[in-house]
Amino acid sequence: MASNQEEEVKLFGVVPSPFVTRVDIALNLKGVQYKFVEENLGNFSDTLIKYNPVHKKVPVLVHNGKPVSESRVILEYIDETWKQNPILPSDPYKRALARFWSNFIDDKFSGALRKLASSLRAKESNQESIEELEVVFQFLENELNEKFFGGEEIGIVDITGVYIAFWFPVMQEVSGLNVFNNEKFPKLYKWSQDITNHQVVKEKLPNRETLLAYFRARYESLVASK
Incomplete structure (x- = not known):
């Protein structure tokens, strides 16, 4: 050692x-x-x-x-x-797919969130950014065929997607949106519950109430800005 x-x-x-x-x-x-x-x-x-x-x-x-x-x-x-408990597949094609979907989350999901924040700041319609978020969720819903994106064990896409699973529901609660729910995206919603309750993940998530207070303060500041 x-x-x-x-x-x-x-x-x-x-x-x-x-x-x-x-x-x-x-x-x-x-x-x-x-x-x-x-x-x-x-x-x-x-x-x-x-x-x-x-x-x-x-x-x-x-x-x-x-x-x-x-x-x-x-x-x-x-x-x-550290080779134990791999988060990327060993198969080159599956590895490439995992990288693709991880990048997709950071590119498309984060991009739609930035657009949503911009529309709130400018007090403009946020419908376009909401529709973009729904497209992102639908792509991920279609891609998810097992318990996790990594199969039966969590992988890099699941770890990258914790942003969607834990942070977005808090943002949604603060802003009053109802974009991500069990009726619209049942597989992705169940995944969000499974990933946030996974012991390895759960141990490292911030306190939800603290995060809620943090985003509530940010949201109030955002909508109050001119």
């Missing part, structure tokens, strides 16, 4: 971030011991900036003094470094 110095692992992050939580979940799944270094949102430390000078944001994984940035890049690094 490697010494503590050889296996020094630190995760720089903020608690409300779904992107940081992805890394938390992957490390927990692998059984990797690490130190969580909490940053202040909006006032990142010089150390964080030094480790991620390009994007200047969390998460950053530092392994043996070497920093890795961007959550999905970090997930792949973790999977390649």
Whole structure:
């Protein structure tokens, strides 16, 4: 077994971030011991900036003094470094598909959320962004054929999608939307329950009430802005 110095692992992050939580979940799944270094949102430390000078944001994984940035890049690094409990398939085609759907979530889902926030800020109709979200959910609904996107065990798409499973229902409750529900997307909705209740995931999710208060404050600030 490697010494503590050889296996020094630190995760720089903020608690409300779904992107940081992805890394938390992957490390927990692998059984990797690490130190969580909490940053202040909006006032990142010089150390964080030094480790991620390009994007200047969390998460950053530092392994043996070497920093890795961007959550999905970090997930792949973790999977390649610690081989137990793989989160990417060994088959090249299935591996490519997993990368595709992980990217799809970050690209299409995050893009629709940004558009929704922009419409709320501008006090414009949010129908277009709602329709985009429904398209995203329908694609994922059609793709989900087993308990998890990774099969019977969670994989990279499930870990990436925790943003949808846990964060979006909180955002939806705060904003009064009813886009993601059991009637419209039964398979995806059940998956969201299964993934958030998975022991490895559940241990790393932030407190729901704290997250609710955080997004309520952000939402009220957003709708009050001119």
